[in-house]
Amino acid sequence: MRSINPKDFTKATRGTSREINRQIVLTLIRTHQPVSRADLARLMETNRANITLLVKELLEEELVREGARGTLRVPGRKPTFLYINSGKGVAIGLDVRASRTFMMVTDSIGKQIGEIVSFPTRFEPGEFVASLGWQVRKALHEIGGPSSCDGIGIVFPGMVDRESGIVINAPKLGWKNVHLIEMLEKEFEGTEIHLENSGRACALSQIWSTRGDVNGQNDSVFVSVSDGVGVGVVINGELMRGKHNTAGEFGHVPLSIDGPLCSCGANGCWEAYISNLATLSRYFGRDISRRQPESIETVEFTIEDLITRARGGDSKALTALHSSARYLGLGLASVINAIDPSFIYIGGEITEAWDLIESHVREAVAERTLTRELGKTTIRIVPAIEYPRLRGAIALVTAPAFAAPKVA
Amino acid sequence: MRSINPKDFTKATRGTSREINRQIVLTLIRTHQPVSRADLARLMETNRANITLLVKELLEEELVREGARGTLRVPGRKPTFLYINSGKGVAIGLDVRASRTFMMVTDSIGKQIGEIVSFPTRFEPGEFVASLGWQVRKALHEIGGPSSCDGIGIVFPGMVDRESGIVINAPKLGWKNVHLIEMLEKEFEGTEIHLENSGRACALSQIWSTRGDVNGQNDSVFVSVSDGVGVGVVINGELMRGKHNTAGEFGHVPLSIDGPLCSCGANGCWEAYISNLATLSRYFGRDISRRQPESIETVEFTIEDLITRARGGDSKALTALHSSARYLGLGLASVINAIDPSFIYIGGEITEAWDLIESHVREAVAERTLTRELGKTTIRIVPAIEYPRLRGAIALVTAPAFAAPKVA
DNA sequence: GTAATATGTTAAGACACTTAACAAATTGTT
DNA sequence: AACAATTTGTTAAGTGTCTTAACATATTAC
Numbered sequence: 001m002r003s004i005n006p007k008d009f010t011k012a013t014r015g016t017s018r019e020i021n022r023q024i025v026l027t028l029i030r031t032h033q034p035v036s037r038a039d040l041a042r043l044m045e046t047n048r049a050n051i052t053l054l055v056k057e058l059l060e061e062e063l064v065r066e067g068a069r070g071t072l073r074v075p076g077r078k079p080t081f082l083y084i085n086s087g088k089g090v091a092i093g094l095d096v097r098a099s100r101t102f103m104m105v106t107d108s109i110g111k112q113i114g115e116i117v118s119f120p121t122r123f124e125p126g127e128f129v130a131s132l133g134w135q136v137r138k139a140l141h142e143i144g145g146p147s148s149c150d151g152i153g154i155v156f157p158g159m160v161d162r163e164s165g166i167v168i169n170a171p172k173l174g175w176k177n178v179h180l181i182e183m184l185e186k187e188f189e190g191t192e193i194h195l196e197n198s199g200r201a202c203a204l205s206q207i208w209s210t211r212g213d214v215n216g217q218n219d220s221v222f223v224s225v226s227d228g229v230g231v232g233v234v235i236n237g238e239l240m241r242g243k244h245n246t247a248g249e250f251g252h253v254p255l256s257i258d259g260p261l262c263s264c265g266a267n268g269c270w271e272a273y274i275s276n277l278a279t280l281s282r283y284f285g286r287d288i289s290r291r292q293p294e295s296i297e298t299v300e301f302t303i304e305d306l307i308t309r310a311r312g313g314d315s316k317a318l319t320a321l322h323s324s325a326r327y328l329g330l331g332l333a334s335v336i337n338a339i340d341p342s343f344i345y346i347g348g349e350i351t352e353a354w355d356l357i358e359s360h361v362r363e364a365v366a367e368r369t370l371t372r373e374l375g376k377t378t379i380r381i382v383p384a385i386e387y388p389r390l391r392g393a394i395a396l397v398t399a400p401a402f403a404a405p406k407v408a
Numbered sequence: 409m410r411s412i413n414p415k416d417f418t419k420a421t422r423g424t425s426r427e428i429n430r431q432i433v434l435t436l437i438r439t440h441q442p443v444s445r446a447d448l449a450r451l452m453e454t455n456r457a458n459i460t461l462l463v464k465e466l467l468e469e470e471l472v473r474e475g476a477r478g479t480l481r482v483p484g485r486k487p488t489f490l491y492i493n494s495g496k497g498v499a500i501g502l503d504v505r506a507s508r509t510f511m512m513v514t515d516s517i518g519k520q521i522g523e524i525v526s527f528p529t530r531f532e533p534g535e536f537v538a539s540l541g542w543q544v545r546k547a548l549h550e551i552g553g554p555s556s557c558d559g560i561g562i563v564f565p566g567m568v569d570r571e572s573g574i575v576i577n578a579p580k581l582g583w584k585n586v587h588l589i590e591m592l593e594k595e596f597e598g599t600e601i602h603l604e605n606s607g608r609a610c611a612l613s614q615i616w617s618t619r620g621d622v623n624g625q626n627d628s629v630f631v632s633v634s635d636g637v638g639v640g641v642v643i644n645g646e647l648m649r650g651k652h653n654t655a656g657e658f659g660h661v662p663l664s665i666d667g668p669l670c671s672c673g674a675n676g677c678w679e680a681y682i683s684n685l686a687t688l689s690r691y692f693g694r695d696i697s698r699r700q701p702e703s704i705e706t707v708e709f710t711i712e713d714l715i716t717r718a719r720g721g722d723s724k725a726l727t728a729l730h731s732s733a734r735y736l737g738l739g740l741a742s743v744i745n746a747i748d749p750s751f752i753y754i755g756g757e758i759t760e761a762w763d764l765i766e767s768h769v770r771e772a773v774a775e776r777t778l779t780r781e782l783g784k785t786t787i788r789i790v791p792a793i794e795y796p797r798l799r800g801a802i803a804l805v806t807a808p809a810f811a812a813p814k815v816a
Numbered sequence: 817g818t819a820a821t822a823t824g825t826t827a828a829g830a831c832a833c834t835t836a837a838c839a840a841a842t843t844g845t846t
Numbered sequence: 847a848a849c850a851a852t853t854t855g856t857t858a859a860g861t862g863t864c865t866t867a868a869c870a871t872a873t874t875a876c
Contacts, residue, residue, distance in 0.1 A: 340650025
């Protein structure tokens with residue numbers, strides 16, 4: 001039950017119904033393709049005539065294309081299959097991380113083109129922008145063809161204001177209040193640039209996935225455990241962004257207000273207990289979380305190494321993982337109590353060790369959730385191979401075309 | 409940017425535009441009344457013809473009524489004022505608290521009728537339902553007239569599943585998994601009963617308020633500090649309910665996982681630091697939080713008394729309040745980091761001491777919020793005299809008529 | 817080759833917003 | 847008192863979109 005904001009609403013016009021149904025048709029083609037007009041009519045519980053008219057318009061706009069005829073096992077005319085016309089342009093996704101930046105090129109519905117490439121991340125904003133420009137132009141050139149670029153989505157490890165395009169704080173890179181979009185718009189003249197925080201982008205990747213078991217979930221939370229802890233919250237099929245576009249910072253909700261110092265300056269944040277650095281610190285029995293960002297590339301022992309050791313029988317490594325698992329679960333319990341989502345997704349390097357830690361996580365979740373039902377909230381691992389950050393970056397570009405229109 | 413759920417969407421029909429605009433008109437009349445058709449046309453940026461047709465329908469349905477003619481300071485025909493037709497039925501709101509239950513009767517847009525009455529809360533479910541039945545019938549009889557009852561909204565201090573109508577856990581009353589709605593529906597045959605948690609209900613009271621400074625805020629959080637800590641989160645003008653209808657339990661997000669024992673069984677919940685009992689315990693220097701519910705009525709020293717003493721110069725009382733204020737602020741910082749709302753509302757007895765504690769709260773908020781902007785999030789006190797719980801209970805009954813239709 | 821069946825299109829109807837013209841009511845001026 | 851100017855509210859014709867019904871198209875089974 002939503003209240004209508006009397007100061008900011010959208011009235012319905014003659015074309016509103018069409019606009020709504022048009023987006024529904026697009027969504028259904030995207031998630032069900034290949035699909036026939038008759039199928040769409042059944043899915044939407046409307047008549048074929050209406051679908052014909054809606055699709056005719058989408059065909060004229062070249063958003064949709066007709067493909068091969070399908071087959072039927074029963075007598076009757078064969079259906080004409082419809083597809084999203086994804087050949088018009090390409091989307092570019094960039095995942096900026098402390099050590100390297102990853103790049104993915106896709107068609108306009110997010111289907112990967114070519115290989116994912118990566119290059120070192122420059123820490124000086126000017127150099128950073130220039131290197132991005134060079135890499136993106138190179139990738140576009142390699143693809144060749146007349147494809148235009150629909151837009152560039154950039155995922156950043158830190159606090160960003162998507163609307164103003166400012167990187168508010170990215171401790172991993174040592175950036176504060178950098179007006180990144182402005183610089184990028186000069187570099188990529190005429191191309192739309194989208195900026196988003198990594199936790200929220202990961203959540204986007206799930207909202208806009210076409211995987212059957214994933215889509216159709218209105219409320220979910222993505223927790224990305226990496227150098228930091230990023231969280232994206234989805235409410236009502238929409239990413240929670242907040243007044244200052246900084247919503248979702250569950251990583252800095254405390255487990256203990258006088259716990260270990262966090263990179264944000266406060267004590268006892270969840271992040272300070274479960275980030276990769278926290279786990280490594282626990283293993284080495286010392287505080288390695290306060291290094292300068294410049295030195296990150298020189299650290300040779302990673303969380304992956306720790307997981308390998310744990311699998312190899314290193315009981316100290318296993319203990320460090322179990323400890324992080326417990327804190328992960330305790331924090332997840334807070335998220336569950338606060339949001340009560342249908343799904344929790346977890347991404348990050350630690351998911352590689354899920355078989356080692358799952359029981360510890362679940363136990364801690366059950367311990368602090370308020371009801372038994374909440375304790376059983378589905379937790380799904382998103383492995384690195386699914387590239388949730390990059391897919392989220394791509395969604396920033398490709399999703400708007402499929403979004404629900406704002407009404408009432 | 410909302411994604412359309414391909415498994416659960418609402419297509420637009422011929423009547424969808426009308427439905428949307430009809431709800432907008434109702435909302436605008438509710439929030440702007442008295443208001444003329446010409447005013448509505450200006451507010452909606454549409455033509456008067458459309459408004460005439462929309463209003464004609466609402467007049468025929470007796471949802472809206474015409475009133476006196478307005479005046480103009482310029483030449484021209486005088487406007488006909490429109491009002492929500494609130495005389496058709498009454499709504500009943502019940503605020504169940506550990507010691508007493510409060511009852512308010514309003515017209516169908518939430519305007520109070522008569523006085524607020526209260527009666528002792530029975531702890532045995534059967535007796536509880538019977539006493540409610542008796543009190544409600546008495547109130548309806550006293551009002552007299554042909555008014556029918558539009559519905560009853562009940563606000564409960566504990567975890568409730570609004571949809572199934574089950575009180576999952578109300579430690580203050582000692583209830584667990586009581587199917588309250590079922591019992592109440594037998595008692596009030598034919599009348600709609602709505603059940604909600606007190607924190608969420610308070611949030612509803614703000615969403616559906618017609619106060620100019622309050623409405624028009626899409627994202628807000630209501631924190632109700634009383635015997636327990638109830639939180640209601642509003643996202644996009646809609647109360648966040650969650651998969652199991654238990655969303656918003658920020659009261660049990662920890663400040664320190666090995667802090668004091670909370671009524672929920674876990675350690676260090678926010679509630680265990682800032683509930684009235686926690687503040688009183690701090691004052692008395694002992695743990696009085698683990699009493700049996702039956703004895704609550706016999707406790708003569710309340711948080712109000714403590715505030716009075718603090719004002720009277722009792723430095724121990726003031727210290728206890730300041731301590732709670734600090735913890736309140738630290739927890740609020742988590743809420744702000746997680747949700748980034750436009751507004752935070754605070755209700756409960758402790759608001760009586762706001763002038764004594766505000767600076768301490770704000771300081772703690774600033775200390776743990778991630779950006780300076782977040783630290784400046786507006787905090788508004790809702791005094792007890794505004795009866796947010798009761799207004800929320802009423803909103804449960806009166807709001808659905810004004811809600812935005814579900815589309816796409 | 818024909819009947820049965822499913823897909824997709826077309827045309828007429830119904831419904832709601834939109835535009836334009838008009839009636840109604842009021843104020844200010846001559 | 848008559849008239850112009852102005853605002854409110856209504857009516858009628860127009861346009862866009864969903865809806866219904868009929869029809870053409872294409873395929874399978876007999």
